[in-house]
Structure formats: C-alpha cells, structure tokens
Amino acid sequence: MKTLYLECHMGAAGDMLTAALLELTGDRQAFIDRMNALGLPGVRIAAEPAVKCGITGTHMKVTVDGAEEESMDHHDHEHHHDHEHDHDHEHDHEHEHDHHYDHEHDHGHDHGHDHDHEHDHEHDHEHDHEHHDDHGHHHHASVGDINDLISSLDLPEKVKADAKAVYALIAEAESRVHGRPVTEVHFHEVGTMDAVADVVGVCLLMDLLSPEQVIASPVHTGSGHVRCAHGILPVPAPATALILQGIPSYGGQVKGELCTPTGAALLKHFVSRFGDRPVMAVEAVGYGMGKKDFEQANCVRAFLGESAAEKKTVTKLECNLDDMTGEDIGFAMERLFEAGAHDVFTQPIGMKKSRPGTLLSVICRTEDTDRMAEEIMKHTTTLGIRRQDMERYVLPRETVTADTPYGPVRIKRAAGMGTEKAKPEYEDLADLARKHNVSLKTIRDTVPKD
Numbered sequence: 001m002k003t004l005y006l007e008c009h010m011g012a013a014g015d016m017l018t019a020a021l022l023e024l025t026g027d028r029q030a031f032i033d034r035m036n037a038l039g040l041p042g043v044r045i046a047a048e049p050a051v052k053c054g055i056t057g058t059h060m061k062v063t064v065d066g067a068e069e070e071s072m073d074h075h076d077h078e079h080h081h082d083h084e085h086d087h088d089h090e091h092d093h094e095h096e097h098d099h100h101y102d103h104e105h106d107h108g109h110d111h112g113h114d115h116d117h118e119h120d121h122e123h124d125h126e127h128d129h130e131h132h133d134d135h136g137h138h139h140h141a142s143v144g145d146i147n148d149l150i151s152s153l154d155l156p157e158k159v160k161a162d163a164k165a166v167y168a169l170i171a172e173a174e175s176r177v178h179g180r181p182v183t184e185v186h187f188h189e190v191g192t193m194d195a196v197a198d199v200v201g202v203c204l205l206m207d208l209l210s211p212e213q214v215i216a217s218p219v220h221t222g223s224g225h226v227r228c229a230h231g232i233l234p235v236p237a238p239a240t241a242l243i244l245q246g247i248p249s250y251g252g253q254v255k256g257e258l259c260t261p262t263g264a265a266l267l268k269h270f271v272s273r274f275g276d277r278p279v280m281a282v283e284a285v286g287y288g289m290g291k292k293d294f295e296q297a298n299c300v301r302a303f304l305g306e307s308a309a310e311k312k313t314v315t316k317l318e319c320n321l322d323d324m325t326g327e328d329i330g331f332a333m334e335r336l337f338e339a340g341a342h343d344v345f346t347q348p349i350g351m352k353k354s355r356p357g358t359l360l361s362v363i364c365r366t367e368d369t370d371r372m373a374e375e376i377m378k379h380t381t382t383l384g385i386r387r388q389d390m391e392r393y394v395l396p397r398e399t400v401t402a403d404t405p406y407g408p409v410r411i412k413r414a415a416g417m418g419t420e421k422a423k424p425e426y427e428d429l430a431d432l433a434r435k436h437n438v439s440l441k442t443i444r445d446t447v448p449k450d
C-alpha cells in the first residue's frame with residue numbers, strides 16, 4: 001500500500017510541507033514551472049537548498065510582486081474593516097515574521113521565514129500596512145474570492161476541491177475565534193497570495209504523489225506565548241488550536257509557534273491517522289526546512305513507500321449475560337452495529353451455579369468506547385463491562401462493481417502482506433438470486449474473477 005508518512009516533530013507550516021513533498025517527486029523543476037504557470041497574481045516560487053543541523057533539505061521561497069511577503073501574514077484576516085487581530089500572531093507565523101515573537105518558529109510563518117527582521121514591530125503591519133490601490137483603498141479577499149481564484153486555476157478538479165476544503169477549515173476556525181460568520185472572514189488580498197501558493201502546492205503534490213494513505217506523527221505545536229500589538233497570547237494560537245481539535249498534539253520545550261493554521265489545516269484534511277510510522281519499505285525521504293535554527297533540525301520530514309498493512313488500535317468490550325432471551329440479545333446486537341461497532345458476536349459459556357449463559361463481545365474504535373459501553377448498558381441486563389485495548393492488522397481494501405448477466409455486483413478487494421483477496425457482496429448476490437429465482441452459486445459463478 002503506497003503510504004506517505006509526515007514527521008511533524010517541529011510542527012508544520014505550508015511551505016515546509018510543500019518542500020518536503022517536493023523532495024519526494026521525480027521532477028522538481030516540472031512542479032515549480034507548473035506552479036509558476038498557474039497565474040497566481042504576482043506569485044513566483046523557487047526551491048532553495050537549506051541546511052539544518054548538518055542535514056540538507058529544501059526551503060520554498062515564494063515572492064509576490066518580486067518580494068517575499070514582509071508585513072502580510074498568510075491569514076491576517078480582518079472581519080470587514082479594522083477588526084482587531086487579537087491573534088495576528090497565529091498567522092504571522094506563517095510568514096515567520098518575528099513580530100516581537102522573539103522565540104517564535106520559522107514555520108511559524110508559512111513563508112516569512114526570511115522576514116524575521118522585517119517584523120520586529122509588534123504587528124504594526126496588521127492594519128497600518130494594509131495594501132492600497134491608487135486611490136488609497138485597501139483590498140481584502142473573502143473566502144468566496146479565494147474559492148473563485150482557485151476555481152480559475154488550470155488544475156485538476158480534485159486539487160481545486162482539496163484546496164477549497166483546506167481554506168474552509170481555516171476560515172471556519174477564524175470565524176469561531178472572532179465570533180463572526182464565515183462570510184465575514186476576510187484575508188488580506190495581496191498577503192494571502194503566498195498562502196494560496198502553499199495550499200495549492202501541497203494539494204497538487206498530493207495529487208501527483210497519489211498516496212493510498214497519509215499518516216502523520218503527533219504534532220509539535222511549540223509552547224509559551226507570543227506578543228503582538230494587542231497583548232500576550234498563548235501557543236498554539238487560537239485558530240490553530242481549533243483546527244487541531246481531535247488531532248494528537250503536544251507543546252514540548254521549544255518556545256514559539258511551530259504549527260501554523262495553514263499547516264494544521266493541511267494535516268487535518270489529508271491525514272487519515274496520527275501515530276507512529278508504520279512498518280514500510282521507504283522509497284524516498286524528503287526534508288522541508290524552516291528558516292530558523294534550533295537545537296533540533298527545523299524541518300518536516302516526509303517518508304514515501306510501501307506498507308504491507310495498517311495496524312490500528314481497537315477496543316473489545318465484553319459482558320456475561322444469563323438472564324436475557326435470544327430475541328433481546330439479537331436486538332442489542334443490531335443496535336450496537338447501528339451505533340458503529342466493527343463487530344458484535346456471541347459465544348455460549350457456562351456461568352456460576354451451572355447456569356448456561358452468553359458472552360457478548362463488541363469490537364469498536366477506541367475513541368468510541370465510552371459511547372459503545374453506554375449502548376451495551378442500555379440494551380442488555382449487564383451491570384459491568386470488561387474493556388481490553390488491542391491492535392489489529394487491516395489490509396487496505398476497496399469496493400468495485402462488476403457487471404454480470406444478471407446485474408451489477410459489488411466486489412470487496414483487499415491486498416497486502418503477501419496476499420490478495422476478493423469477495424462479492426452477499427446482499428448483492430442474494431438480491432439477484434431472488435429476483436431471477438436462481439441459486440446463489442449461479443450468480444456467484446458469473447462474477448468476473450479479475
């Protein structure tokens with residue numbers, strides 16, 4: 001199974017993810033040429049070699065109208081006019097602008113890694129530098145404007161859909177932070193161009209690499225506080241913290257903001273599971289470098305290769321029943337399946353006082369354990385439930401539809417760990433057998449073997 005693993009021990013930002021994925025591609029210049037040909041207003045991108053702790057990797061340099069964004073952070077949004085940026089820092093990190101974040105991290109700013117000096121001014125840019133036209137009016141881009149821009153680009157529809165979904169995550173977080181409708185979330189029109197380049201770049205690279213699964217390490221967010229014009233704010237920034245809900249993350253000892261809203265949104269959209277790197281035959285390793293130097297290599301590391309099977313953590317819940325009818329147990333099993341259990345099964349057991357009984361077992365996702373235990377308590381007579389966490393190997397699977405003389409049949413296919421398996425869906429076979437008044441075997445024998 002083609003697997004991409006992202007190691008985020010020093011956080012994640014859009015430009016770092018772009019650089020790490022770029023190192024996995026066979027033709028880096030072709031990607032850069034394609035990005036520069038998209039026609040993003042004033043945007044040019046380039047890949048530069050960078051060294052961190054003796055390791056050579058790539059740093060993405062994005063310029064807008066010939067200059068790297070100095071005073072515009074990627075998502076320095078204003079709700080309508082001069083709504084205060086209570087957490088400008090969260091985005092400024094995407095530009096690595098040291099707006100008095102004396103310690104903040106390079107990925108802190110998805111691009112501005114070079115602008116440490118340019119932003120030692122407590123976010124004075126947040127409004128003072130708003131971009132103006134010849135008449136002195138500043139411009140902002142709404143979420144709709146960004147979606148229109150993405151729609152206009154010469155990109156596959158899937159890449160466009162991914163990019164819009166990533167921006168939707170960011171806009172939703174900003175909306176919740178400021179207590180404003182998503183439609184009132186605005187991004188600085190010029191300053192957001194390099195952020196669009198990051199998002200589109202990662203989405204395009206994901207499409208080019210086409211991993212079957214994306215896994216990432218728990219995300220290092222950084223720790224401490226950052227100072228902006230409106231006060232001292234904690235790390236992770238409010239928008240980043242909202243986007244990272246449900247994702248394993250930690251603060252660590254590094255002072256500063258290591259994970260940006262853009263980086264968090266890209267991870268949330270593409271990563272299916274967060275945890276340790278699986279057993280995999282690695283074919284390529286990419287290093288996406290930030291700008292600043294730390295004791296630990298400031299990079300996102302990407303591994304691309306083949307993994308035989310995915311190992312997932314599941315939980316088994318069990319209870320002994322000796323005072324329920326078969327009908328009641330059957331009803332409980334149906335409800336547990338409806339609640340999302342992976343599997344529900346029973347076994348006959350002998351209980352105390354020589355009573356025959358039933359062992360009810362439920363396999364479910366670990367995060368669903370409490371909810372599933374409530375369902376067991378609700379629909380059975382048990383007073384106690386045993387819990388056991390375990391790991392299981394899962395072959396990657398897909399469902400395809402095959403045509404037969406009797407009608408379409410869905411086939412579940414799985415491969416990995418030295419084996420390939422295919423099985424037609426029973427319900428499809430049964431429906432066709434009833435419809436044509438033939439045996440299951442008759443229908444099964446007409447299903448293509450390939």
